[in-house]
Amino acid sequence: AQSVTQLDSQVPVFEEAPVELRCNYSSSVSVYLFWYVQYPNQGLQLLLKYLSGSTLVKGINGFEAEFNKSQTSFHLRKPSVHISDTAEYFCAVSPYGGSQGNLIFGKGTKLSVKP
């Protein structure tokens, strides 16, 4: 079975500051890794995903994440945040090679960007 832990439920940060949202996972098999963003009253939108290859993954809106297999982490980063980045961010995993594709989500981190 797989599980995802997002260590911070809320992260306040000032505009133009860097931010890191932490994600750790547990799995007995290899997994694919995802970050989704949810703006208020909207569905989830894929930010980026790690399938294989380079451990540094670049996504939309200037976000990037680094896969660290030894630490079973997939932290999300942005060097300079904007007010519009205020949203809830979800880390998710899916078992490698699985044919079903259902995602296992963390509880989410609410990013609040202040002017």
Next chain:
Amino acid sequence: NAGVMQNPRHLVRRRGQEARLRCSPMKGHSHVYWYRQLPEEGLKFMVYLQKENIIDESGMPKERFSAEFPKEGPSILRIQQVVRGDSAAYFCASSPMGDAIIEQYFGPGTRLTVT
């Protein structure tokens, strides 16, 4: 190309009534996933369907919940005899294939309130 559509966006039901949630996948997508988001929780997988088939319902409560994805028309998540604990946001996602590598596109969700 319209995204994943869900209706209604908000649904209020009294205890004991039935709730029907509809999901129209993106054009060309024949795989549908339903997730439930309880307050302060991440999304939890409920069921995965292809046209006319339930592929994986391991996340569905054993009683009162059912899902279908007919040959024609939207996917329906049905909750009979709703209870307060069913109050949540229900998200539908679709993909062109049922592979973990393939991105799932999420709808805006249906927020169910049971009074």
